[in-house]
Amino acid sequence: MTSSLLPLTALELLAPARDAETGIAAIDHGADAVYIGGPAFGARHSAGNTMDDIAKLCDYAHRYHARVFMALNTLFTNDELPKARSLAFDAAKAGVDVLIVQDMGLMAGPLPDIELHASTQCDIRTPEKAAFLEKVGFSQMVLARELSLDEVAACRRALTNARLEYFIHGALCVSYSGQCYISQAMVGRSANRGACAQLCRLPYDVYTESGVQIAKRSHVLSLKDNNQTDNLEALIDAGVSSFKIEGRLKDLVYVKNITAWYRQKLDAIIARRPELSRTSDGVSTFNFTPDPSKSFQRGRTDYFVHGRQFDAPYELAQLESPKNTGKPVARTERIEPGMIFVRPNKGVELANGDGLTYLGDDEEIHGLSINRADPDKGGLVKLTLRNRHEVPEGLRRGMLLMRNLDRAFVRELSGDSAERRIPLVLTFTVEDDTLTLLVSDGKTCAQSNVAMDLEKPSNPERNRETLIKNLGRLGDTHYCVDEIYVPEDLDVFVPASTVNMLRRDAIEQLTELREALRVRPGRAPVDETAPYPELFLGFKGNVANDSARAFYEQHGTKVTAPAFEIKPVANAELMTCRHCIRATLKRCPKMLKAFPELLEKADREAFRPEPLILVNSAGERFEAVFHCKASPCQMTLHKAATTAKD
Numbered sequence: 041m042t043s044s045l046l047p048l049t050a051l052e053l054l055a056p057a058r059d060a061e062t063g064i065a066a067i068d069h070g071a072d073a074v075y076i077g078g079p080a081f082g083a084r085h086s087a088g089n090t091m092d093d094i095a096k097l098c099d100y101a102h103r104y105h106a107r108v109f110m111a112l113n114t115l116f117t118n119d120e121l122p123k124a125r126s127l128a129f130d131a132a133k134a135g136v137d138v139l140i141v142q143d144m145g146l147m148a149g150p151l152p153d154i155e156l157h158a159s160t161q162c163d164i165r166t167p168e169k170a171a172f173l174e175k176v177g178f179s180q181m182v183l184a185r186e187l188s189l190d191e192v193a194a195c196r197r198a199l200t201n202a203r204l205e206y207f208i209h210g211a212l213c214v215s216y217s218g219q220c221y222i223s224q225a226m227v228g229r230s231a232n233r234g235a236c237a238q239l240c241r242l243p244y245d246v247y248t249e250s251g252v253q254i255a256k257r258s259h260v261l262s263l264k265d266n267n268q269t270d271n272l273e274a275l276i277d278a279g280v281s282s283f284k285i286e287g288r289l290k291d292l293v294y295v296k297n298i299t300a301w302y303r304q305k306l307d308a309i310i311a312r313r314p315e316l317s318r319t320s321d322g323v324s325t326f327n328f329t330p331d332p333s334k335s336f337q338r339g340r341t342d343y344f345v346h347g348r349q350f351d352a353p354y355e356l357a358q359l360e361s362p363k364n365t366g367k368p369v370a371r372t373e374r375i376e377p378g379m380i381f382v383r384p385n386k387g388v389e390l391a392n393g394d395g396l397t398y399l400g401d402d403e404e405i406h407g408l409s410i411n412r413a414d415p416d417k418g419g420l421v422k423l424t425l426r427n428r429h430e431v432p433e434g435l436r437r438g439m440l441l442m443r444n445l446d447r448a449f450v451r452e453l454s455g456d457s458a459e460r461r462i463p464l465v466l467t468f469t470v471e472d473d474t475l476t477l478l479v480s481d482g483k484t485c486a487q488s489n490v491a492m493d494l495e496k497p498s499n500p501e502r503n504r505e506t507l508i509k510n511l512g513r514l515g516d517t518h519y520c521v522d523e524i525y526v527p528e529d530l531d532v533f534v535p536a537s538t539v540n541m542l543r544r545d546a547i548e549q550l551t552e553l554r555e556a557l558r559v560r561p562g563r564a565p566v567d568e569t570a571p572y573p574e575l576f577l578g579f580k581g582n583v584a585n586d587s588a589r590a591f592y593e594q595h596g597t598k599v600t601a602p603a604f605e606i607k608p609v610a611n612a613e614l615m616t617c618r619h620c621i622r623a624t625l626k627r628c629p630k631m632l633k634a635f636p637e638l639l640e641k642a643d644r645e646a647f648r649p650e651p652l653i654l655v656n657s658a659g660e661r662f663e664a665v666f667h668c669k670a671s672p673c674q675m676t677l678h679k680a681a682t683t684a685k686d
Contacts, residue, residue: 045179045201045202045203045561045564046203046281046319046559046561047317048201048203048279048281049281049315049316049317050281050316050317050318050319051072051276051281051282051283051306051309051310051316051317051318051319052072052073052107052203052281052282052283052318052319052320053070053071053072053073053283053285053299053302053303053306054071054072054073054074054075054109054205054282054283054284054285055069055071055073055074055075055285055295055298055299056074056075056076056210056285056286056287056288056290056295057074057075057076057097057288057295058076058288058289058290058291058292058295059076059089059093060076060089060093060094060096060097061292062292062295063076063097063100063101063108064097064100064101065292065295065296065458066295066296066299067100067101067104067106067460068324068458068459068460069295069296069299069300069303069324069326069457069458069460070299070300070302070303070304070307070324070458070460071106071299071303071320072106072107072318072319072320073101073106073107073108073109073137073138073282073319073320074097074101074106074107074108074109075108075109075110075111075140075284075288076089076094076097076108076109076110076111076288077089077110077111077288078091078094078110078111078112078127078130078131079091079127080123080124080127081111081112081113081114081116081120081123081124081127081234082110082111082112082113082114082234082288091130091131091133091134092134094108094110094131094134094135094136095134095135098134098135098136098137099135102135102555102558103462103518103551104320104321104322104460104462104518105319105320105321105554105558105559106319106320107137107138107319107320108135108136108137108138109136109137109138109139109140109157110131110136110138110139110140111140111159111288112124112127112128112131112139112140112141112146113140113141113142113143113159113161114142114143114161114232114233114234115142115143115230115232115233115582115584115585115603115605116143116145116146116584116585117584117585117606118585118586118587120585121143121145121146121149121585121587124143124146125146125149125150125151128146128151128152128154129151129152131152131154132152132153132154136154137154137155137560138154138155138156138157138179138180139151139154139155139156139157140157140158140159140182141156141157141158141159141178142158142159142161142162142218142232142582143582143584143585143588144583144587144588144591144592145584145585145586145587145588145591146587147176147177147591148587148588148590148591148594149587151563153562153563154562154563155179155180155561155562155563155564156177156178156179156563156564157178157179157180157181157182157205158173158178158180158181158182159182159218160182160183160184160185160207160217160218161217161218161232161582162181162182162217162218163184163216163217163218163219164181164182164183164184164195165183165184165186165187165191165216166195166573167194167195167197167198168198168573169573170183170195170198170199170202170204171198171199171573172570172571172572172573172595173202174199174200174201174202174564175566175567175570176566176567176570176595177563177564177565177566178202178564179201179202179203179561179563179564180202180203180204180205180281180282181202181203181204181205182205182206182207182217182284183195183204183205183206184216184217185206185207185212185213185217185266185343186216186343186344186618187206187344187345188344188345188346188347189271189274189275189278189345189346189347190278190347192204192206192275192278192279192280193278193279195279196278196279196280197279201564202564203281203282204279204280204281204282205280205281205282205283205284206268206275206280206282206283206284207266207268207284207285207286208266208267208268208269208271208272208275208283208284208285208302209265209266209267209268209269209285209286209287209298209302209332210265210266210285210286210287210290210298211263211265211266211286211287211338212263212264212265212266212341212343213231213240213263214240214261214262214263214615214617214619215240215615215616215617215677216616216617216618218232218582219580219615219616220236220240220614220615221579221604221612221613221614221615222239222240222614222615222662222677223235223236223237223238223239224604224605224608225604225608225612225614225679226239226660226679227239230604230605232582232603232605233605239261239656239660240261240262240615241259241261241262241362242259242261242262242656242657243257243258243259243656243657244257244258244259244260244261244654244655244656244662245257245258245654245655245656246258246260246621246625246652246653246654246655247652247653247654247655248646248650248652248653249650249651249652249653254625254627254646254652255625257403257404258359258625259357259358259359259360259361259362260357260359260621260624260625260654261357261619261621261654262338262357262358262359262361262362263338263341263343263356263357263358263619264338264339264340264341264355264356264357264358265336265337265338265339265340265341266286266341266342266343267332267337267340267341267342268283268342268345269301269302269305269332270342271342271345271346272302272305272306272309273309274345275345276309276316283302283306285298285299285302290335290336292453293335293449293450293453293454294335294336296453296457296458297328297330297331297332297334297335297449297453298330298332298335300324300326300328300330300458301330301331301332303324304330306318321462321481321483322460322461322462322518323460323461323462323463323520324458324459324460325458325459325460325461326457326458327452327456327457327458328449328452328453328457331449333366333367334367334446334449336364336444337364337365337366338358338361338362338363338364338365339358339365341355341356343356344618344672347672348618348672348673350628350630350631350633350634351631351633351634352634354620354623354624354626354628354631355624356619356623356624357619357624359624360399360403360404360405361404361405363397363405363407363444364397364444365397365405365442365444366395366396366397366442366443366444366445367442367443367444368385368440368441368442369384369385369388369390369396369441369442369443370382370383370384370385370388370390370396370421370440370441371383371438371439371440371441372398372435372436372437372438372439372441373420373437374420374437375431375432375435375436375437376431377428377429377430377431378424378425378427378428378429378430379422379423379424379425380408380422380423380425380432380435381416381420381421381422381423382420382421382423382441383419383420383421384421388443389448390410390413390421390423390443391413391446391447391448392410392411392412392413392447393410393411393445393447394410394413394443394445394446394447395407395408395409395410395443395444395445395447396408396410396423396441396442396443396444397441397442397443397444398432398434398435398439398440398441398442399439399440400433400434400435401434401436402433402434404434406432406433406434406435407444408423408425408432408441409425409426409427410423410424410425410426411424411425411426412424460518461518461519461520462481462518462519462520463481463482463519463520463521463522464479464480464481464514464519464520464521464522464550465479465480465482465522465523465524465525466478466479466511466512466521466523466524466525466543466546467479467480467524467525468507468511468524468525468526468527469527470494470527470530470532473491473492473493473494474489474490474491475489475490475491475492475494475532475534475538475542476488476489477489477511477542477543477546478546479543479546479547479550480550481519481550481554483557484550484553484554484557485550486546486547486549486550486553487546487549488541488542488543488545488546488549489542490538490541490542492538494532494533495532495533496531496532496533497530497531497532497533498533500530500531503530503533503534504526504528504530506536507526507530507534507539508524508526510536510539510540510543511524511526511539511543512524513540513543514543514547517547519547519550568594569595570595571595571596572592572595572596572597574597575596575597575598576597576598576599576600577592577597577598577599577600577601578600578601578609579601579602579603579604579607579609579612580604580613581597581599581601581603582603582604583599583602583603584602584603584605584606589602611678611679612678612679613676613677613678614662614677614678614679615675615676615677616674616675616676617674617675617676617677618672618673618674618675619675620666620673620675621652621654621664621675622647622649622652622666622675626638626641627642627646627647628647629647629648629649629668630668630673632644632647649666649668650666651663651664651665651666652664653680654677654680660679661679661680661681661682662677662678662679662680663677663678663679663680663681664676664677665677665678
């Protein structure tokens with residue numbers, strides 16, 4: 041392996057892979073790399089794969105010089121660490137290019153010579169932490185989703201060669217990654233060990249400390265989905281090299297659609313900026329129009345990429361539902377038992393099998409399963425429900441309907457929806473009695489020759505046309521023809537069998553050369569004496585084994601408490617967030633200057649940054665504490681005392 045890293049200007053589109061099939065589809069739809077869970081220890085407990093499947097994915101990805109990352113990013117107990125280390129070697133043997141790591145216990149023992157990336161679970165928020173991780177051998181690090189462009193740029197300036205990775209699409213954790221313990225504390229399922237129960241997606245009643253209710257069954261902790269479509273170039277300029285799509289549990293249609301969407305967006309930027317390039321080869325062509333609004337979404341936000349904006353509406357949470365609400369498509373005109381008459385939005389075609397949603401009078405999201413969609417009088421569409429006697433609860437005339445399942449779109453992507461090929465230039469020449477075929481992918485060139493007795497063609501023009509046609513027969517290879525050069529004055533007859541032999545031999549040579557020249561960085565250099573930027577690590581350091589403790593102590597840090605999963609801490613901060621419930625409920629004191637009209641609905645006393653109490657349907661109570669003077673301001677969540685009023 042070589043220790044050379046990819047250049048910072050080589051952009052990587054990183055897609056999720058639930059399994060090998062999904063990973064291969066992601067490659068076909070333009071991914072430069074995919075990340076996948078192995079047989080164990082991935083931070084998505086239900087997204088494991090065999091090493092044979094991962095090897096199959098690696099073989100396919102490497103054809104295009106695309107890379108495969110394996111997530112080995114949970115915390116390990118002392119007993120689990122040897123198995124995790126063994127899996128790391130198995131991954132390298134299977135062809136995996138990168139290991140995604142959270143637990144520093146892995147760093148304190150033997151590892152294969154393979155590139156290491158610091159997981160989002162490492163909670164990388166500061167330049168100091170990013171710089172430290174580079175010094176101890178990480179080549180790429182996943183920044184906290186909360187970071188602004190300025191904070192990303194600061195991390196970039198602190199690094200030498202390591203690359204920055206940033207989530208650009210998908211679900212958002214409300215807590216800083218790696219700093220959420222609510223699932224472990226309440227139901228014994230650790231987010232840091234891949235088993236998060238997602239209590240943040242539940243509805244909560246919200247009370248003041250004095251017991252005044254200010255929200256009922258509101259999903260105040262459930263964030264909208266991340267979408268950085270409009271910020272890609274700004275992220276590039278801030279120093280991001282790898283653009284990550286969330287979704288190792290998402291379905292095949294989602295991965296195809298979202299990968300293709302960002303492939304097109306990044307390609308457009310690269311085409312305008314010659315200093316930028318891709319990390320993989322090949323051109324993907326799609327037989328559909330990518331549209332993120334047609335895949336799973338909880339609404340859309342670009343989160344804090346532009347920092348916290350107190351002079352703009354704060355709408356990060358999807359208060360009504362954590363489900364896929366879909367895209368607005370129609371308004372109701374008439375409702376009858378088992379059927380709804382709607383007026384579709386311009387350009388919208390409703391189809392049999394579509395799934396629709398609406399916000400009912402109860403402020404809850406309701407779903408509708410459409411059996412048939414038939415044109416009706418006056419431009420209306422009659423929707424026949426699967427339940428022929430159903431009268432949808434809370435649905436009224438004039439209400440907006442959204443589509444969260446576009447059956448026609450799903451059908452369109454269920455088959456072969458993309459093709460990826462590496463364009464080749466083929467050059468055919470004749471010198472003396474030797475025929476030569478050169479094939480080039482723009483970086484690598486292969487040559488095939490054959491000596492034979494040559495004859496004049498009876499029809500030179502047709503002979504040349506036939507030769508060009510036969511040269512271009514690349515069949516089911518992963519190549520396609522960009523250009524073919526054949527002498528205009530070609531005056532020798534070349535049998536089809538000879539052309540086939542030349543082409544086949546040249547393609548085989550090119551494939552072997554490409555594999556030999558594929559960049560395979562190993563582990564970056566390690567500074568054993570680099571000081572960790574904190575002197576003390578409590579339970580938030582996520583130290584779950586003796587090797588991790590030894591690692592931090594070697595780097596000058598005292599571990600004062602093990603991971604929460606090993607020893608729970610009484611009255612612990614269960615979440616640390618930049619998201620703010622007060623801002624969500626329009627009770628942020630810093631927003632009053634820009635929105636004085638808020639005082640029309642509540643008196644000034646209601647805007648004091650006092651704690652709020654959250655209560656879910658199980659009666660579990662949490663206290664939200666607001667740190668308004670912090671920079672940036674933050675919110676922490678604790679388990680609330682049972683004696684508090686509600």
